[in-house]
Amino acid sequence: MTAIELLAVSARTVTFAVFSGENKYFLKAPVSWRLATESTDETVAEGVSERTVFSINGLEPHTAYRLAIGGEVFDFVTRTESAFADVSAHGASLQSENNAAAIQKTIDDLPEGATLYFGPGVWKSGPLFLKSGLTLMLDPEAVLYGIADRDQYPILAARDEKGRVLGTWEGVAEACYASLLTAINASNIAIVGGGVIDAGGDRGDWWSWHKETRNGARRPRSLFFNRCENVTVTGVTVRNSPAWMVHPVFTRDMLVADVKIESDPESPNTDGFDPECCENVRMRGIHFSVGDDCIAIKAGKRDPKGGLDGPTRNIRIENCFMERGHGGVVIGSEMSGTVSGVTVARCEMRDTDRGLRVKTRRGRGGFVSRILVEDCDMDNVVSPFVMNAFYFCDADGKSDYVQSRDPHPVSEVTPRMSDITFRRIVARNVHTAAAAFYGLPEMPIENVTIEDYTVSYAPDAEAQPPVMACNIDPVRHGGIIAENAAVTASNVVFVREGAEEPWYRQALLRYCDEYAADYRAYKGGALCYEDGCLYRGLIALYEATGEARWFDHLVRHVNAQVNEDGVMNGYVAEDFNIDNILSGRALVWLARHSNDPRYRKAADQLVAQLADHPRVKEGPHWHKHRYPEQVWLDGLYMGLPFKAEYGLAFDRPDLVSEAADELLAGLELTYDADSRLYRHAYDSAKAQPWADKDTGQSPAHWSRAIGWAAMAMVDLIEYLPEGDARDAIIARWAALAERLSALRTADGRWLQVPDRPDLGGNYAESSATAMFAYAYLKASRLDVSDSAAIGRTAFEALYRHAFEVDAEGRRVLGTIVCVAGLGGFNGQYRDGTPGYYLTETINPDDIKGVGPFMMGFAELLARQ
Known part of the structure; x- marks a missing residue:
């Protein structure tokens, strides 16, 4: 997308x-x-x-x-325009009590491709009939205002001269009053602008006879489209309808976006949007606040009068906000023509009685299938998901035929429901049950899947039936109810009795556990910093949860690299590779948490390496022997927290203070005052082609390099005693945290090249985002900055948007850059320019991203 x-x-x-x-x-x-x-x-x-x-x-x-x-x-x-007509220049007046005749004549006279414009003010009118190729535009200060006099509303017959359904009421062909805006057999219609369409439901007597007729006709809607194609409604507010607000029937290719649909909460049957027997309908960014269902998807019903006869297919509902309605998204009860291919994504529902509701009954027939609800949040929704085959609608709704739990013969009037998926859903303050599925004994609901669903409950909830059917027991704080329904659920988390935990906790604990179980040493078992990333993640998870599985994973992996004599696989001290030091933090930790002497023996060798490790004249260690006179941000994290941790564990306070001084020196050498960020590396000799001849710094900022430095800062803050060095590092972190907060993407992540959003191909990179999330969260836990919200947002953005499914169907953390460096490597010269960082390979589930992700996750768990 x-x-x-x-x-x-x-x-x-x-x-x-x-x-x-x-x-x-x-x-x-x-x-x-x-x-x-x-x-x-x-x-x-x-x-x-x-x-x-x-x-x-x-x-x-x-x-x-x-x-x-x-x-x-x-x-x-923008599109071309054949004509522009301001209604005020064509006989309409703000003083007129009914402008319908003047406006309708203007519409009829306009050529195809014209715009009909309503300027500021309240334009009173009876029903208007739109035609093909017309754009109706309302100024942001304009109100199209439906009059109260019912006698000035034409009545649409139940069927036209060809016998096709014209007027409708609840899925049946019935005469109805024309809506304030009506289009019949029209195409390429647009209703745009920022104004209001007020259909006048609170004027006259519309709401006093909501289930009856007057002059043999049913109440009108606000917008009614019958057999139309290519309809667009954007920007406007539709409010105060006599009945359903927006009602397309037999309509194809319709978009409604950036629209408010609102009505009095006590107004009867004022559904927000009811596509019926329609195809290819998109709803984007709609705000609903109505007196009935926000969205009710229908497909006619079997009735002696003759119902609408056609399917409803391909409905997409995205980025919408639904509040106060009886249901958020409802399918049925009129569904005899079948409803299929409905997607509800990234929507919010608040204070609605139901979230997604499918309702039908014996006698309806029809098929509801291929329904997907994903990435949605619900709050104070009484029953988030319900599917009910015993809905007690119509005069016989409570009869034995409809309500009997005994099997009936299967026929064309038996409704069917299958292939329903709910995933990545959070429902807070639920009253009844997390989900309730009541299928017919003769036709059970098939193939319902629930994945990654977190439910918390309203403390003041009272028991009530979760669906509208007879013989249903009241429920309070229930789980998943399934009667005559095949439901598969995974990672469903119930938060009860005030317990608090991240809604993604169970899914990610399983992911981390499976990752650690399947992990293979990064470089064939030789000591390396990549494995050290895993060790840091496992230690953090153990300390946050106390669960033995993380300790067991750690010991198994470390012992495969370090033998009983403390010899580390593939380790050569004379390489003076600062990267190799990172795994030493696990050695120190295990030496403190076990009686196995191998860990202290191995850690001592790494301390000995650092004692002889070459340094630049400014103080910090070289990055590697093969990168002489160079300080890389990566190395600050690889070596310095280990040095401090070893010093604290084994009474070497000199190493603790040395680590602090070296970190501050390395940060100063790589700091770029203009960007207020840190360059990837510094060449003390100023001899490398990538190094600036004046500053010695590399050309660009790489997010993961800054991430290593950020983690080094917060880790040393934890280890250092009160004093000037600690205060100086805190000040460095505070300045970096402030700068990084301004560089986030819209969803709270960071780009591969963080300060270049204009750089073609730049992307939100997962390892750096995980590192920054960890740093923000840990700094908050250490009480050195109020930054938890930024860290949590970044972490949740990774969970929502960076995870992928691999060819084997497993969850993997995606968009992790494999490596980036400077100078010659594998026949390539890495020049350190911004564009270079976008050329490196991206590896899903690379440990350099997963390890910090585990660390950030542990910080969140530690806060619970």
Whole structure:
């Protein structure tokens, strides 16, 4: 999914979705945007968006523009316009009590491709009938205001002259009053702008006869589309409907985006959006607050009067916010024509009675299949997921035929439900059950899958039936109820009695455990820093949880590298490779937590190496013997926390203070005051081709290198006593933390080259993000900065967006750069320029990302 999606463009408006794959309805942080003409780069409009989906008005037809937002740019061209008609210039008046005749004549006279414009003010009108090729645009200060006089509303017959369904009511062909905006057999219609369509439900008597008829007709909707194609509704607010708010039937290729749909919470049957017998309908960034279901997907029903006869297929609901409704997304009860291919992704539901509800009953027939709900949050939703084959609708709804739990013969009127998936869902303050599935004994619900679902409960909840059916026991704080339903659930976490834990805890504990169980030594068993990353992660998880499995994994892996005499596989002290020191931290830790002497023997050899390890004249160690006179940020983490940890464990205070001094010296040598970041490396001799001849620094910033330095800072802060050195490192961390917070992506991660969002091909890199998350979280735990929120956001962004599924179906942490360095390596010269860092291989599940990820996860667990 691209960072900027062009959802819709008219001659004078445009609607975008930005960073929608990492956000829900609201962006995690507001993002500034700027719109300019492409040819002159002259600013046309600018602002700040708090929402994932937003619109821009006031554009010129057939003009090239460029949107810049969050370091991304997008070019587009507005549509041409055959005519522009301001209703005020065509007989409509703000003083008129009913402008319908003047507006309708203007619509009828306009050519295809024209724009009908409503300027600021309240435009009172009876029903209007739209035609093909029309764009209706409402100024942000305009209100199209439905009049109260029912006698001025035309009535749509149940069927047209060809016998096709025209008027409808709850899935049946019935006469109904025309809606404020009605389109029949039309195509290429757009309703745009920032104004309000107020259909007048609170005026007149509409809400007083909600299940009845007047003059033989049912109540109108706000927007009604019958047999239309290519319909777009963007930017407007639809409110105060006499009945359902937006109701397309037999309509194809419809987009509704950046729209508010709202009605009085006590208003009867004011569903928000009811696609019925429709195909290819997209809902993006809609805010619902209504008196009934927010979204009700329907497909007609079997009825003696004759129901709508057609399927509903391919419905996508993304980045929407649903509140106060009876249901968030509801399928049925009118579903006789079948409903299939519904996706609900990255949505938020708050204070709705149900989250996703599928409701049907014997006599309906039809098939509900291929429903996916993923990456959604729910709060104070009474029952998050319910599927009910005993819904007691219609006059016979509570009859034995509908409610009997005895099997009935299977026929064309037997409803079917199958292939429903819920994954990566968080539901807080649940009242009844986490999920409830009630299938027919003669036709059980098939193939329901629930994955990565975390549920917490409302403390003041009262027991009530989770579905609307007879003979259902009241439930409070229940789990997954399945009667005549095949449900497979994995990683479902129930948080009870005030317990707190990350919603992803169980999934990630399993991932870390499987990773450690399957891990193979990075360099064939030779001592190396890569294995040291795993050791750090296992130690952190053990200290956070106390679970023996992490200790057992650690001992098994370390003992495969260090024999009983303390000899380390492949270790050559004379290589003076600072990378090899990192694994020594596990040796020190195990020496303190076991009686096995091998660990102290091996650790002593590493201390001896550091005593002889060459240094640059400014103090820090060379990175490696084959990288003379060079200090790399990586090396600060590889060697210095070990030095301090060894010093504390074995009464060598000189090593502790030496580590602090060397870290501060290394940070000073690599610090770039202009960017307020640290360069990857420093050449004391200023002899390397990549080194600046004045500063000795490498050309660019690499996020993982800075990540190593950040982890070195917080680890030494933990080990150092109060004093000037510790204070100086805290000050360094605080400055870096502030700078890094400004460089995050929209979802809270960091780029491979952190200060170059404009660099083509730059990407959110997982190992650096994990390192920074760890540093922020640990600094907060050490009480040296209030930074936990940044760390948690980064960590959760990794869980949500960086994990992939490999060819074997296993979860893997993706987008980890394998390695990056400076100078010659494997026949390649690494020049350290920003572009170079984008050429290195990306390896999923590389330990240099997984180890820090484990460490960050442990910090979160330690906070519980």
